[in-house]
Amino acid sequence: MADKIKVTIDGQHIEVEPGTTILNAARQIGGESVPPAMCYYSKLKGSGGKCRTCLVKVSKGSEKDPRPMPKLVASCQTQVMDGMEVENMTSPEVLEARKGVVEMLLINHPLDCPVCDQAGECDLQNLAYEHGAAGTRYEFERRKFNKINIGDKIQLHMTRCILCYRCVYTADQITDGRVHGILNRGDKAEISTYIAQAIDNDFSGNVIDVCPVGALTDKTFRFKNRVWFTKPVDAHRDCENPKCSGKVVLWYKGEEVLRVTGRKDQYGEVESFICNTCRFDKKKTNDWVIEGPRQIEDTSVISSNHYEMEHMLPVVEKDPELMEQNQKMFHKKIQ
Amino acid sequence: MAGKKILLEHIDVPGINTYEVYRKMGGYRSVEKAIKSMSPDDVVEEVKKSGLRGRGGAGFPTGMKWSFLAKPEGRPRYLVCNADESEPGTFKDRYLMEKIPHALIEGMITSSYALGANTSYIYIRGEYFYVLRILEKAIAEAYANGFLGKNILGSGYDLDLYVHPGAGAYICGEETALLESLEGKRGNPRIKPPFPAVAGLYACPTVVNNVETIAAVAPIVNMGGDEYAKIGVGRSTGTKLISAGGHLNRPGVYEIELGVPVEEFIYSDEYCGGIKNGKKLKAVVAGGSSVPILPANLILKTANNEQRLMSYESLADGGFVSGTMLGSGGFIAFDEDSCIVRNTWNFARFYHHESCGQCSPCREGTGWMEKILHRLEYGHGKMSDIDLLVDVSKKIEGNTICPLGDAAAWPVASAIRHFRDEFEWHVNEPKLCLERNYGISQKHEVVM
Incomplete structure (x- = not known):
């Protein structure tokens, strides 16, 4: 296996497989430094390079050829080189260009x-x-x-x-x-x-x-509800279609399943594709095996209407056992 | 400097478009010389020595481009001639193909031999359908005389040459969009890398060259690279076809030795013969609509007060602040009465129409610029529009997949850089502008 190569993105170092794109390297780091992507979709071959929101500055090409790249590059398409240094949020030039791209995307958006x-x-x-x-x-x-x-x-x-x-x-x-x-x-x-x-x-x-x-x-969901009023729940079923994973999110309003979608990760990409039967026809709770509430990013408006503890109850904070149970339950750290 | 003609040497010979006359005038000698006495690498070496640079616009050294061609075992290589000449102001390739089709075909055979391509394509602009017929006739003649097909001149080298028409899109002149179109797909530029030299047509190594570049290979092989490099000035070697248009006394296609002073090119009787109706020169677009426009004082003399020459380096002197590019050689002159705003709007309209719509800055930005310019031109502009235009052009430039975005941004940015007062005049005196440009009386209210 080929050696891993070192990249620096916004001053953070990471080692990735050769052939990784800058965007995917940044996603391995996570956090602020991940360039936004509107057209790239890791599960679709050939996608990306078009929206230009993921433009980044390569301030050092590689260890061998340290020259910076002359233009901003699309991070979803550009593969990392050993010793490459990338500036994303730290470069005013990138932020300016990205602002321009957002403006362009919005001028014809209604x-x-x-x-x-x-x-x-x-x-x-x-x-x-x-x-x-x-x-x-x-x-x-x-x-x-x-x-x-x-x-x-x-x-x-x-x-x-x-x-x-x-x-x-x-x-x-x-x-x-x-x-x-x-x-x-x-x-x-x-x-x-x-x-x-x-x-x-x-x-x-x-x-x-x-x-x-x-x-x-x-169309089965159009104008039914605002997404932030619905309650997302992970569920699965054994789908007859061999290509369908059957892993979905059910979006509840009260007892009713308003829609079924694939499970989207933090970058808005589905984990696996689902078939139309699962999506459009199975809208009863008893069609599905419920796994539990869907974890939604804190920043998302969808999570805003759900009961979230901003601070731990004092009684929990004092008891390490309760604390552990709580963390297990919510799969995340509660401060 | 007397006009040395290489490509158009025999342009006035009657019947030069036929094989017999072309052969009699020394045609196809380069094929014989290359195939019989040179190895493919020798030909590449001669082209490198000649210092020939791409004639399509970018001016990249051809020999170097050829040497980048990947040569994996067991996979075909292709040579594609870019005859999708659609840059506003450029019409040199059409002239060459129409008048001396065999010059291109001879160049194609010699170049294909140098690159080891056994199948080559000429991708011709859809609007040039009649030229396609001329080329096909010439290709049939070349087949009949053993210069194309199997076992050319008994050397064991095979070459098939096809002409493929586009469907009328400017973007298909971009090399990767051209390859997509040639493959039968939608003509969207590809994202680079990989470059065509590694994965081009049908994912095989491919060289894409302009018509004039390929045609120039034949004389280079005939006279030798060193001899060719003596023509011209500095790193701009050889001759270049210039499509001169606009307010000139004698517009047309001229073959110039690179290094002719711009002043001589515009005013001497050998070339354009001065500005029409004895008017003064106002501005020049030196290399097709994509390159920055320059006012008369900067096109005749550089910012350092040196004489500006028709060469890659001299025209680019001063960068984009006070220089431009040789580009594809579409030389458009504007007299003192022409309106820069109107012209810029016209160019912007073209790029808006021709943007492929793949990447967002170009898709949305070209249309936006066109709309602002339209507003300025018709007297509804605001002073803030001028700075907005500059800002939008900056947001497009360099942020797109292919150079069309740059090509759309440069004319606008340069027009404002050099003719800002005229833009301001359009804002301040909209009625005077309309009267000058369209002869509409001052009392008349124009409704947009």
Whole structure:
């Protein structure tokens, strides 16, 4: 096995396998230094490089060739070299460029978050909140498209799309028989199901999960509820479809399962793809084996309505045994 | 400097587009010389010695590009000629292919031999369909005379040459988008690395060169690299085809020896013969629409008050602050009455239309710039728009997958850098501007 190579990202050292991209090396470090990614999806081959939000500065190319790279590079595409030094949050140039990219992504985005089903779990919303400016300098009409139904379960609202191409790769790689692609070019480009032919495939529902914005939404969930009012629960079932993992998140409102999605990790990527039967048809609690409440990031708006202890109760704090039990239960440190 | 002609030497010979006449004028000698007396590496070495630089715009040394070509065992290599000439202001390749198609084909055979390619492609712009017919006829003639096909000149070297038309997208002139398009896919630029020299067409090592670059290989092999390097000035060797357009007395395609002073090129009777109607020169776009525009004083003399020459180095003197690029040689001159804002808007509109839409800064930014420029041009602009334009162009430049983003940003940024007063005039005196540009009376209110 080849030797591991050393990289420094924002002053933090890590050793990774050769061939790792800067973004994945940063994800191994975790925390602040991970560049945001709107189009890269580790489970989809060929994705990435398009949105340009993950741009970073390479201030030292490698041990052998210490010259810095002349331009900012897309960290999801650039492989690490031994001794490479990368600046992400520490470089004002990167932050400035990223702010520019966020602005570009938003100029043709309708900003209809109040009526968008994705609000609360939207990558673009999070990105704009963290890296964008408060106002817009764009004073022209935004592009508009009509809503298109892709089959009876999925709706495409192209106006919201940021053309990350993730759904195209999903259609290409996860479903069999691709009927999904990009039409036209420039800012007139649009996602198409090849002349509006509906996607009819067992795995087509995954395009909803990979969509970073609210362009592809679940018609069985549309306008049912805000995500932060629902309660996510991990569950699984033995799916008849051999390609489907059957591991899902059920989103409850009271006793009712409002929707079923794949399990998304902290970077908004599903752990495994699920089939349409699991996603759209199994909406009763007794279809599933419940595993327990879904852990949601503290920063997410979804966790804001759940009972979370900010501080340990004094009685727990004094008793190490209770403390241990508590930590086991919540799978995380409570301060 | 008398005009030394290499590529267009026999342009006036009647019937030069046919095989017989071209052969009689010394055509296909380079193929014979290369295949019979040189090894492929010898040819690459001659090209390296010649100092030939890419004629498509970037000006990268061709010999070096060729030597980067990976040569793995058991996998084919390809040579692709980029004839997708769509840069506004550039029309030299069309002229060459239309008039002397065999010059390109001879260059293709010699270059393919040097690179060890047994299949080569000419990717031609869709709008040049009639040129495609000319090329196909010429290729058929070359096949009939044993310069293409199996066992060329009894040497055991095989080469098949195909012409493939694009579908009318500027972006397919970008080499990786061209390869995608050639493979039958949507013409989106690829993310580099890998570079085409390692994984290009059908994931095999590929060299993509401009028409003029490939055509120049034949005379280099004929006269030898050292001899070719004597032509020109400094590291800008050889001759270059310049497509001169705009407000010139004699627009057209000129073959110049690199190093001709810009002033001589514009004003001498041998070349463009001065500005039309005796007007004054206002500005020049020296290398196709993508390169920064320069005002008359900076195009004739550099910032150090030296004479500016038509060469890669001299035009780039001063960086982007006071210089430009030779680019593809699309030389556009503007007279004193032309409107820089209108012209910049026109370019911005082009890049907006041609952006592939793959990466966000270019997809959204080109449209945004076009809209702001449109507003300025039609008298609805604000003073803050000018700085906004500069800022947007900076946000695009360098942050995109392919150079189209840069190409869209440079003309806008340079126009504002050198002609800021004219932009301000558009904001302050919108009615005067409209009257000058469109002859609309001052009383008339224009509704956008």
